[in-house]
Amino acid sequence: MATSITPAREDSPEAGELVATRRGRYHVLTRFDRRVLMLMVGIPLLLDVLLIWWPTASSIFLSFTNWDGVGSVTAQNFIGLKNYQFMFSGYTLFWPAFLHNIIWLAWLALIATPLGIFFAVLLDREMSGTGFYQSVFFLPVVLSLVVVGFIWELQFSPTEGFINNAFGLVKSGKLIDWLGNPRINLYSILIAASWRHVGYVMVIYLAGLKSVDPTLREAAKVDGANEIRTFFRVVFPVMAPINVVIAVITAIEALRAFDIAFIVNQGKNGLELLSILITNNSISEASLVGFGSAIAVILLLISLGPIIVFLSRVMRTTS
Amino acid sequence: MGDSRDQKILLPGTDIELPFGLDLSRRDLLKIAGYGSLAAFIAACGGSSPTTTTTTITAKGGKMSLGSYLSDSVPKKGLQDVVDAFTSANGGTTVKVNTVDHGTFQNQINSYLQGTPEDAFTWFSGHRMRFFAKKGLAQPIDDVWNDVKGNFTEGFAASVKGDDGHVYAVPTSYYPWAIFYRKDVFAAGNYKIPTNWDDFKALCAQMKKDNLTPIAFADKDGWPAMGTFDILNLRMNGYDFHVGLCGGQQKWTDPKVANVFKKWAEITPYYSPAFAGLTWQEAAQQLLHKKAGMFLLGLFVSEQFVASGNPDDLAQLDFFPFPDLGTSYDAEKALDAPIDVYMLAKKSPTLGSDTGQAKAFLEFMSKGSSQITYWKASPGAIPTANDADQSQYPALTKKAAQIVSNAKRITQFFDRDSRPDFSGPNSMQGFLLKYLSNPKGDTGTLQGQMQSFWDALPPE
Numbered sequence: 112m113a114t115s116i117t118p119a120r121e122d123s124p125e126a127g128e129l130v131a132t133r134r135g136r137y138h139v140l141t142r143f144d145r146r147v148l149m150l151m152v153g154i155p156l157l158l159d160v161l162l163i164w165w166p167t168a169s170s171i172f173l174s175f176t177n178w179d180g181v182g183s184v185t186a187q188n189f190i191g192l193k194n195y196q197f198m199f200s201g202y203t204l205f206w207p208a209f210l211h212n213i214i215w216l217a218w219l220a221l222i223a224t225p226l227g228i229f230f231a232v233l234l235d236r237e238m239s240g241t242g243f244y245q246s247v248f249f250l251p252v253v254l255s256l257v258v259v260g261f262i263w264e265l266q267f268s269p270t271e272g273f274i275n276n277a278f279g280l281v282k283s284g285k286l287i288d289w290l291g292n293p294r295i296n297l298y299s300i301l302i303a304a305s306w307r308h309v310g311y312v313m314v315i316y317l318a319g320l321k322s323v324d325p326t327l328r329e330a331a332k333v334d335g336a337n338e339i340r341t342f343f344r345v346v347f348p349v350m351a352p353i354n355v356v357i358a359v360i361t362a363i364e365a366l367r368a369f370d371i372a373f374i375v376n377q378g379k380n381g382l383e384l385l386s387i388l389i390t391n392n393s394i395s396e397a398s399l400v401g402f403g404s405a406i407a408v409i410l411l412l413i414s415l416g417p418i419i420v421f422l423s424r425v426m427r428t429t430s
Numbered sequence: 431m432g433d434s435r436d437q438k439i440l441l442p443g444t445d446i447e448l449p450f451g452l453d454l455s456r457r458d459l460l461k462i463a464g465y466g467s468l469a470a471f472i473a474a475c476g477g478s479s480p481t482t483t484t485t486t487i488t489a490k491g492g493k494m495s496l497g498s499y500l501s502d503s504v505p506k507k508g509l510q511d512v513v514d515a516f517t518s519a520n521g522g523t524t525v526k527v528n529t530v531d532h533g534t535f536q537n538q539i540n541s542y543l544q545g546t547p548e549d550a551f552t553w554f555s556g557h558r559m560r561f562f563a564k565k566g567l568a569q570p571i572d573d574v575w576n577d578v579k580g581n582f583t584e585g586f587a588a589s590v591k592g593d594d595g596h597v598y599a600v601p602t603s604y605y606p607w608a609i610f611y612r613k614d615v616f617a618a619g620n621y622k623i624p625t626n627w628d629d630f631k632a633l634c635a636q637m638k639k640d641n642l643t644p645i646a647f648a649d650k651d652g653w654p655a656m657g658t659f660d661i662l663n664l665r666m667n668g669y670d671f672h673v674g675l676c677g678g679q680q681k682w683t684d685p686k687v688a689n690v691f692k693k694w695a696e697i698t699p700y701y702s703p704a705f706a707g708l709t710w711q712e713a714a715q716q717l718l719h720k721k722a723g724m725f726l727l728g729l730f731v732s733e734q735f736v737a738s739g740n741p742d743d744l745a746q747l748d749f750f751p752f753p754d755l756g757t758s759y760d761a762e763k764a765l766d767a768p769i770d771v772y773m774l775a776k777k778s779p780t781l782g783s784d785t786g787q788a789k790a791f792l793e794f795m796s797k798g799s800s801q802i803t804y805w806k807a808s809p810g811a812i813p814t815a816n817d818a819d820q821s822q823y824p825a826l827t828k829k830a831a832q833i834v835s836n837a838k839r840i841t842q843f844f845d846r847d848s849r850p851d852f853s854g855p856n857s858m859q860g861f862l863l864k865y866l867s868n869p870k871g872d873t874g875t876l877q878g879q880m881q882s883f884w885d886a887l888p889p890e
Contacts, residue, residue: 181544268707292706378855388856
């Protein structure tokens, strides 16, 4: 699989029509330039192949095996599509995990991201103390999700946690098991995830809002549009490139959701996510590397959607 | 492509096979990267190692390395004390200790043992030990065992044997699982130690009436529930069935398993509220602060009582064996008593030159005096050696040693007796939590899921 990408091919622009050959009258690029270019393209390409394409290909390859991570892969390890078959029909945690990722995406897309945009619009109005509010909302963004998970674990703990104690639930004995009740714990950690996501979206959107031409707003005002109408009919469409970035970020955050659930309880009991199933099956002591790889392949296929949207956008704006 | 997989290159002078072909795994790549340094190292060592052909298998002085999962401050200090004692007793052998966070060490054991592990490492007995022995990642230590086996009982001897009959580890400490309680709470409530299931349930009901959580329970970590499953299954269906279930010879769909869940449901109403969100430490606090009456856990629960800072708390801590269930298996007195061990990592790049020192360390660890040194700093587990000076044990430790020696059958705990891929968070731990979320319901579907998960696991 690795041989399909050969360096010679990637370097072939050298032989293209842009660069004059030895027989040509002039050289657009000197030999030195070409070497530098080859290095500049070659090194990133090599890293890309080595660090991204190679592991990806390995994962796909391993997903057809039952390799346990010890020794080398032998012919006996090949089990065809059994991993996939089991994942879709026998493994009771796959579809719940899939659903949890969908809920995660829906929550971020419908609640957290709009909230972040809303805050950005509010803060864009140059009210007093904007800087203070900005830093308050942005503070969680600089924390790693592991730390965020830990902070919220302390809030949500049934007997020792802040929330149950602050509302007197510990004293009255009507404990709410925020992290242990499989019906609500996903939403508990979504609150924790949103705490960070809102600030992230806000900052990006705020930066976008600052670049919107103020004359557009004035024109809308002159035409008699109110604030809400101005935002939805004028500002929002103008912000299209940022909106795409925000949408992609939201999708990626939902797909890579992992840290908080893993910190809380290693992603079980209602907190199963695709990324967690991959980790617990293949990287942990369990070492079902083949099965974990099969889940990873599915996650890769799902991820291709937002990646393609994002790339096509980026390509379009650069070309 | 299919044939190329089986081509191997044998690295000269080593028994390391270099997989050859296109389908190298990621791990293989890492290995190849490692071979360069390994080969250089072997060359540097020259033929110095095999020349020591004296009668003794150990060596003094020199150096060795030790990978340790004893990352909590209390056991970490205990290990340091033992290592220091070893250094001065063994002609100044320098021991490089690499301490890794306990959970991380466990999760990465697979790649650790295949990469560049230390000469010796801390680990568990049971299936977890046999697994790595079978995979050729642990060094057999029959010679060490021959020297020290007189210092251990039959049970310990059996616990360190691999499937091939060779010995792979030296057992150094163990702890029983039992029902812990506070003596003062029992005295104040006029509670009697229950010896059978009905008394146990009646006691729970009484405690509930007295506004006490009858049984502290915490399963956020996933594994504590396994302790209850183990003991119920052992007492209701016997040791042989339990071991068979852990090993896959028995089926999870067996009605015997359904009975265990049914029996378990009789005590789940007495558990701590919101137990699925509690850690065992938080549940131990409930027992410590007299909010809960009993707690089924390992002896390590005493750590929380030590940490409270009030010596009276530890003095009040006591335990009793799990009550009889009125089956023929009560007589087995079987219980979970996990054993912690030290092993040698076969792939350690330095083991070739340090074998003598590493074996001397294992022999040192098998001495009662060394184990007592460790135990003094970290008293949550009991030394395994016969010649350990038991006169220093406090009453709790003595009793713990007693309950284990009374047991006719000893298991290691579910996640040490069964396959690691079956006992993880997204397998057995998750299944048990699912059961606990609705213990009164029909468990047929759940049992079917357990069995189909087992059936889908690759052959070991």
